[in-house]
Amino acid sequence: MPQAHTSRDFESELRELRAHSLAMGARCERGLQLALKAFWEGSAELASEVEELDRHIDRDEMDIDALILRILALRQPVAYDLRFLAAALRLVTDLERIGDEAVNIAERAKEEHGTAKDKVRGELKTMGEQSQEMLRDALDAFVQGEANRAEQVMVRDDSVDELYGRIIRAMTDFMTQHPAQVAEAIRVIHVAKYLERVADHATNIAEEVIFMVRGEDVRHFRTHPPPNVGRVV
């Protein structure tokens, strides 16, 4: 992380942006945690708490966007500052989507799942835990400017994808065996899909952190590997 900026106003705007992004991230973590709890407990009360948090997250997105645009217009940042702002601009979009996914999960709390949920309880719980951990670590990496930690987040996305595949297969079998519970099984698949998307957004955040720290665009690194440009401060 670079030292403090010579301009106090600019420095304080950057601090404000960092703090606000962090607060938005914390709300997303909380929303996801509550959504999963609501889903497992079938709690409509918790679900409405998630919706309330999401409204706050949407407000965060607009406020942070406005702050970033103001900084870009007034400060014309370059180098690390520019990469930080570009990363933050994408970060808030990912966080806002995570908020939406939390709402989607919470909405499933009010619905019937028959015995479908129990069939993949272990996998789905693990998926929830892994997605939450990925989000937490991606946000920590963002706040601390730690590219190595961000890389670890990216690696873990494969595990979530694998769990998602297992749940799809299990639910496909379940629907064959229990044709009366197709709707319930689809709801469970939806929840798995929402969690898979959360992990994808956490991966995006990790990629944004790597760009912020190293200046390397690793979003599509398999097809477009970043050039080796040597040390980046």
Add this chain to the structure above:
Amino acid sequence: MKATGLSSAPSRLRDVASPASVPADQLKMRATNLSVRYGEKVAIKDVNIDVHANQVLALIGPSGCGKSTFLRALNRMNDTIPGIHTEGQVELEGEMIYAPEVDPVLVRRRVGMVFQRSNPFPKSIFENVAYGLRISGVSERRLLAERIERALRHAGLWDEVKDRLNESGLSLSGGQQQRLCIARALAVEPEVLLMDEPASALDPIATAKIEDLVSDLRNEVTIVIVTHNMQQAARVSQRTGFFYMGRLVEVGETTQIFTRPKERETEDYITGRFG
């Protein structure tokens, strides 16, 4: 027409075609271990840098970092300062411009310069641009008129002054005066144009015109520009060099310098975390 050779000594440049015919990425100038001191004070030390043909090289750095001294070393303008001492080499298309037999006046004809403050002569617009041509021996009125119109067009000033060529250069606005000085420098068709903060005294509109001009001119002439305005450096140049305390800290593609500089000192300077 460009001047060929810097002196009467044999030159390997004699048969080289005009720069317009060489590839755009060809080396135009090269400084090797260039050091300049004023008496005991070292202004720049061991600077090594290439100036690519038909590109704009921007030099940035805090006041007193040596970027203007370096710029002036590229056409031996420092020679006019008493007590100055220059070591190392500067090549112009492979020719050593500090070689004893080289005439600095010929160097400056091939490597022109525009200064921070516009400095038109108290003469007509026409005569301002004609000045360098007359010194070079161009006296035929029709040829002079052609060259002057071309220079003024290149400087983006022709349409504004074509009906008042006999008016004083001093009657023009600040931005126009600076473009007049650029036209004067271009009239002798230099290969390289050195610009020392050419827009720092101008308003945003006049600055934008100078920046557009710099972008247009690089098709015809190689440009090295010193600027304190980093956004300007980012906008107009293809390569940027950062000077600090007489050292060239880093030089590279402008996009790379302003998005992911390699050196911490560069990062701190361009992001405003300095001192």
